[in-house]
Amino acid sequence: MTSFTDSVALKSAVELRIADIIDRxxxxxxxxxxxxxxxxxPTPDIDLLHRIMRVLIRRKIFSAVQSENGETLxxxxxxxxxxxxxxxMTLAPMLLLENHPLHLNPTHYVSEIIREGTQNGTAFFKCHGHEQFDMTGLNPDYNRxxxxxxVCTARIVxxxxxxxxxxxxxxxxxxxxVGGGIGGSLSEIVRAYPHINGINFDLSHVVSTAPKYDGITHVGGDMFVSIPNADAVYMKWILHDWSDQHCIKILKNCRKAIPEKSGKxxxxDHVLQPEGNGLFDDTGFAFDMMLLAHNAGGKERTEENWKWLFEQTGFPRYNIIKINALPSIIEAFPI
Structure with a gap:
């Protein structure tokens, strides 16, 4: 009931740059x-900050020790x-995004869309009058x-x-x-594998703000229409944003973009474990709740859900590789 207060304390610490101050x-x-x-x-309140730090010490975000003169350090x-x-390797930008009012306020409309369905828009739409990905094109501050x-999660993942x-x-x-944003994920891959010719593909207004990277070409377009040809397609945290029918369109376009025999x-993306008790399993359910509020049909999927999508889109073979992060690597092959 009160778990949101941890996020309030953590967001405050990030905005005040408390960790950076101590680090200096x-x-x-x-x-x-x-x-x-x-x-x-100009007029900081040390007592209020003490109460924030008290919470974050309990959550082991910071430590507290007593000096020789009895002062807490x-x-x-x-x-x-x-x-x-x-x-x-900071997660601060992601934390600020997830705790921004534009992201949090739609959660107050979840019960309404459960009653009415999403045919008239998602909780995000009911809150803001625009769907999430439309908002990124209309609001430069939100887009940034x-x-x-x-980008910050792309580096870590x-x-x-x-x-x-x-x-x-x-x-x-x-x-x-596909849906590579401003190229954060692809730049890390190409840096590690410089023989790869990278194509960063996203909406035109997204790639227009992308920096230049060696070995990467930025291409604007719509993944629901077509995808640039390549040996392989890479998608990080894309399909979980969309309904099954949307994903089928995307995956069929992926199928057309890769070679018949050698492509993949x-x-x-996350593979939801309904009975799981692993390190990231609770976080997977938390992401699923956010997707419920933000996206039309977006959801985290179980292995059975992924298998069904592949069967519908011409990928008879798949492989799941667990990595040291929230998502897994899911390979899908056309033969």
Whole structure:
């Protein structure tokens, strides 16, 4: 009932850059020292910050030790590194995205769409008057917030993919990342496998803001119409955003884009375990709840759900590879 308060405390710490302040000193520091270094804080309230830190210490986001003079000193933990704002492996942008009012407010409409169905729009639409992916094209600030969140998770998941997929990319000479955003995932793959010619494929307004990467061509288009040809198709956290019928259209276009005998589709997405008690299983259900509010038909899928999609779209063979991240690698083959 009150789990949201943890997110409130964590978001506050990220916005105030508490972890970064402690990190700059290289050692645990006092609350007064933290307050002194908060930017744009003309009249900071140290008592309110103490209450936030008290929660985050219980959640092991920060540590607290007593100095010789009895003063409490606040330090970093293993979890703190994920909310450092200026590091490559930060989750701070994703945390700010998931806790932004644009993302949270649609959850108040979930019971309404359960009563009425989604034929008149998702909870996101009922809240904002636009569907989520339309909003990214209409609201530049939201588009930037969304892309930043996707890029930071792309770095982390791509590292797990590259480590866990081992030789999976070796025989691929051209790889199209469908729904690749501004190229975060693909850039990590091409950096690790420089022989790959990467095609970053997304909506035109998305790729128009993408930076240049060596070995990558940005292409604007619509995955429901056609997908650029390549040896293999890569999709990270794309299909879970869409209904089964939408996914069938996407996968059929993937089938057309790859070679008949040697092609494959590489899907990086969650495989929901209804009875699972693994490290990421609860998070999978949390993502499913967010998709319920944000997307028309979007959902996390069980292995049976994935198998059914492949059967409908001309992929008689598939393989699931677990990696050290929330999603798994799901390979789908046309023969």
């Amino acid at each position: 000193f290289g050692q645990p520091i006092s609350l007064s020292k933290i307050v002194e270094n908060i930017e744009d804080a 606040y330090g970093l933990t293993r979890a703190s590194k994920w909310i450092l704002r200026d590091t490559k 917030l969304f892309n930043d969140g996707m 791509s590292k797990a993919v590259i480590s866990g997929y081992k030789d999976g990319f070796n025989q691929i000479h051209s790889l199209v990342d 589709v590489i899907i990086v």
